[in-house]
Amino acid sequence: MSDHYINFEGELGMSANDRLMDIIQSVGMEDKLIITVEKYDDDRSDYLFAILENHGFEVQTKGGGDGKEYQIIAHKKRN
Numbered sequence: 001m002s003d004h005y006i007n008f009e010g011e012l013g014m015s016a017n018d019r020l021m022d023i024i025q026s027v028g029m030e031d032k033l034i035i036t037v038e039k040y041d042d043d044r045s046d047y048l049f050a051i052l053e054n055h056g057f058e059v060q061t062k063g064g065g066d067g068k069e070y071q072i073i074a075h076k077k078r079n
Contacts, residue, residue, distance in 0.1 A: 001030040008037050008048075020048060024055050027076065033057070035072040048072060 004027055008016050020035070027033050033052075037045050049072070052059050057074040 001032070002028070004031060004033045006033070006035045008035060017047070017051065020051055024052070024057070027057075027074075029076050029078070031076070033074040035074070036069055037072060038069050039067065045072070 004023055006019060006023060008019075024033065035048065037048070049059050052072070052074045056077050058077050059072060059074045062071045062073060
């Protein structure tokens, strides 16, 4: 089991989409993908959830301790 991390610090957009698509190819069934997003980007992060769900991931969120960021935690769905 491996953890894969992405930190989208002020870069949500096409480059973030490309980075996410690259990394989800290497996430296995037992792995966890943890994406950190700045809190002010939460209204623009819906597409990250859509990409993950469309590629077979279960998604949940966790607030950051400082209130400035939060994490999207994704696991591959078991069939």
